[in-house]
Amino acid sequence: MRLLSWHVLPEELQQPEVKKYYDILEKKQGQLVLKRIFDFIVSFLLLIVLIPIFGLLGIIIKLDSSGPIFYRQERITTYGKSFYIYKFRTMYNNPGKSGSLVTTKNDSRITKVGALIRKFRLDEFPQLINVLKGEMSFVGTRPEVRRYVDAYDAEMLATLLLPPGITSLASIKFKDEDEFIEKYISEDESIDEVYINRVLPLKMKYNLDYLRNFSLLEDFSLMVKTIFAVYKWEKIWSNIQKKN
16 A cells, blocks of 8 residues: 555644654555555465365354354544454344443353354454455554544544554554453443543554554564464463573
8 A cells, every 4th residue: 555645634634643653654655565465465365275264163153143154343444434344253143232342351242152263363364354455454553443533632543544454562462451441340430431541542552653663574573473472372482482
């Protein structure tokens, strides 16, 4: 992808707090193009390779509970545009109508199979479709729902300059986000309030730092770190380093 010219960006993004990040990314247009090429090729190949796993998970999800195999939800992508994110359904049908848009550790809306799928982040696999379409990237700020984007301050809006990602440093740091949220629910705050007031500002520090230091090398590094973090291989990696 290439950045739009500053003067044609949506008006809400044309702010001084966003401009400093825009200037940094504008100097890296070549890497942004390569990032999109990488996303397209790798997502296409992975979708082909993962077809058997998609089929198996689809059967398991249908046997576990009624409803569609995939869950679609409106999220916000580059320049504030809306798109529908794809995930394997891990909740009972129509979960958004019965509570917060953020899930907690013991959320009753999550199915038994869904809990296992979430543990290994298998529910994220269908987002390869979003990456292929250019709505997302492998690395970038996690796409939020409109309600949370509306709570962004001026600087946070800079994250909308690039496509949202499947993973990021913030995602790694907050891989147990549900446990973090549960610590504060008892303090007379709703789940959504805890997320907006406590979690989102912390995650955005990592997301904005990513923009300041954007590079393809950092993207590759974060993808590797994600694999280790999700599948809890940090200890294995630590033991390997000690032996060496």
